[in-house]
Structures are given as C-alpha cells and as structure tokens.
Amino acid sequence: MTYLVTGATGGFGGYALEFLKDLVSKDQIYALVRSEEKAATLKEKGYNVRVGDYSDINSLSNAFDGIDRLLFVSGAPGNRQEEHANVVKAAKDAGVQYIAYTSFADADHSTSALAADHIFTEKQIKEAGIAHTFLRNNWYLENEMPIIGGALASGKFVYAAKEGKTGWALKREYAEVAAKALAGTEYPEILELSGSPITYAELAAALKEATGKEIEVVSSDDQTFVDSLTAGGLPQPVAEMFLSFQHDIKNNQLDVTSSDFEQALGKPLTSRVEAIKELLN
Incomplete structure (x- = not known):
C-alpha cells in the first residue's frame, strides 16, 4: 500500500x-x-x-x-x-x-x-x-494568532464576531485524524471535526489564564477590528479577510457541536489554555 x-x-x-x-x-x-x-x-x-x-x-x-x-x-x-x-x-x-x-x-x-x-x-x-x-x-487555533499576538502586544483582545462561537482546535490535532484516516482507520464518510464551540470572550479568558496577563477584552465594530490588525502589522487586505471570517463566526458558521473529533482521535482534545501555551511556546 x-x-x-x-x-x-x-x-x-x-x-x-x-x-x-x-x-x-x-x-x-x-x-x-x-x-x-x-x-x-x-x-x-x-x-x-x-x-x-x-x-x-x-x-x-x-x-x-x-x-x-x-x-x-x-x-x-x-x-x-x-x-x-x-x-x-x-x-x-x-x-x-x-x-x-x-x-x-x-x-x-x-x-x-x-x-x-x-x-x-x-x-x-x-x-x-x-x-x-x-x-x-472547523477552525485552527493558529488562525487566531494575529488577534492573540495583537492582544499580547497592545493589551487589548479585539474581536468583531459578537457572541458567535467557534470549535477551535490545534492544527496538529486535525492532522492526526487525517493521518489515521489515510493509514486506513475506518471512519464514517463524514467527520465533523470540531472542538467544543466557545466565544471569543471565552477564548480571551483562556489567553489571560495561559499567560497570566491582564488583557482588556473588546467586542468591537468592524472598522475598529480591522484597525487593530493593521496596527499590529497586517496588510489592509489581509485584515479585511480576517474580518470576513469574523462575519462568518458571528453568523454561526463555525458553531458546530460534534463528538466526532475526540472519538476519531481516541483521546480528549488539548484544553484551550494548554493549546494557547503550546502555540506561544
């Protein structure tokens, strides 16, 4: 094979x-x-x-x-x-x-x-x-590094997705399931690979716990969100692309609840706090 x-x-x-x-x-x-x-x-x-x-x-x-x-x-x-x-x-x-x-x-x-x-x-x-x-x-936690990095640099965790939820997990966790599928593990035709969905406010709380830093959490309008990313060094078109992701999340496009991920892995997903620590290290 x-x-x-x-x-x-x-x-x-x-x-x-x-x-x-x-x-x-x-x-x-x-x-x-x-x-x-x-x-x-x-x-x-x-x-x-x-x-x-x-x-x-x-x-x-x-x-x-x-x-x-x-x-x-x-x-x-x-x-x-x-x-x-x-x-x-x-x-x-x-x-x-x-x-x-x-x-x-x-x-x-x-x-x-x-x-x-x-x-x-x-x-x-x-x-x-x-x-x-x-x-x-669902969404790689790595995708949020511009927001996380900006928060650590400025002291403000800025997002525009309101109460929308996302099933974040680490890229390596998604890739582990992919490797198991490729190697021949028998899975259903569709695997909904989603962590337990949480809001950006909850993600910000995990960031504060992971780093021990005081960070202001800002639920912002669209322009303030884009401005926060460009202030952190992202080009305007990239910041606007990130805004489109925020709109998807605000509209519940990533609010998917499924047990497939942990069942496919055969173990629990890394906690949000530990996953953030892993990315920052």
Whole structure:
C-alpha cells in the first residue's frame, strides 16, 4: 500500500507526515511538493517525494502514479474549484483507491463563502466513485494568532464576531485524524471535526489564564477590528479577510457541536489554555 500527502511542505501536511510515519512504513509514504527546491528537507527526512501542482493536471497524473491512498489537503482560495477538479481527475485516472479530503465545517449546510469550493470538491470526489472520508475541519487555533499576538502586544483582545462561537482546535490535532484516516482507520464518510464551540470572550479568558496577563477584552465594530490588525502589522487586505471570517463566526458558521473529533482521535482534545501555551511556546 502506498500513501501520498499533498501540501507536504505546509503546516497541516507536515504534521500529517509526522503522524503517518508512526502508522505505516516510511518507505510507503510519498510527499507532494510544488517544486524540486521545496523537496530537499523532506528528502533529508527520508520521505519519497513527488513533484506536482494543483494547477497542472499532467504533473498530478505523474505524481499520483502508483499511489493507493491520498490525503488531499485543500488548496488556497482563488482558482480552487478548477485546481481541485484536477486533483480528483488525476487521482481517478491514476487508480487512487481512497481520498481523505480536508473540507469545511458543516459544509453542506453552510452559507459561508468559504464553503462553496469544498461542497464542489466533495461532489467531485463522490462522482469520481473513489472511496473517501470528508474531514470537515472547523477552525485552527493558529488562525487566531494575529488577534492573540495583537492582544499580547497592545493589551487589548479585539474581536468583531459578537457572541458567535467557534470549535477551535490545534492544527496538529486535525492532522492526526487525517493521518489515521489515510493509514486506513475506518471512519464514517463524514467527520465533523470540531472542538467544543466557545466565544471569543471565552477564548480571551483562556489567553489571560495561559499567560497570566491582564488583557482588556473588546467586542468591537468592524472598522475598529480591522484597525487593530493593521496596527499590529497586517496588510489592509489581509485584515479585511480576517474580518470576513469574523462575519462568518458571528453568523454561526463555525458553531458546530460534534463528538466526532475526540472519538476519531481516541483521546480528549488539548484544553484551550494548554493549546494557547503550546502555540506561544
């Protein structure tokens, strides 16, 4: 059996590789990278490397040759539907038997702009007739580092999501489930991977406990939120993208309650306080 992890030089793919090597023989693991330059570190670690780009279906066809099981880490927004269609077609043509795909929380009921590409991709995988698990990941705690970093620098934890809740967890925890799925753990077709949903006010309380610092918690309007991020060094377009995430959360797009995550891991998720400490260290 052969296993390929896409996005292998990214945070999620890197974590998945590290978990996977403890589950299957390392000589059966392949890592997909976009260029030979990006392959060096992975080769040094002893992984087989394939070069391919989601935008180039021919490169993907070559990369997937001889691969049985695929961890398909979703690409960046932009031209994602066309790129994801390339991945699925190349996988089908290469005879890939199974795909674990990193999707979006409660994708088929979501009204978030982020969900559309994932709904499209899930449909492509189903129509290709490839066995699969849809890993409907909630929100990585790492995504909040601009807010957390800004709070530690300014003494003000500023958010605009009002009472909206999010099922945060660490990226490595999502990646561990992905690695287990790829290695052959039998899971349902859909895993709603969500921590216990909490508000930003509760996240701020966890930050104060983790750091022992006095931090003012500010539920702000949109402009104040954007200004707080740009004051911390984020470019305006990036700050506005973060604001769009705040709107999704305010509109309950990530308020998903599910026991799937801890059941799939076989252990409790890291507490919010300990998870923050881990990120800050």
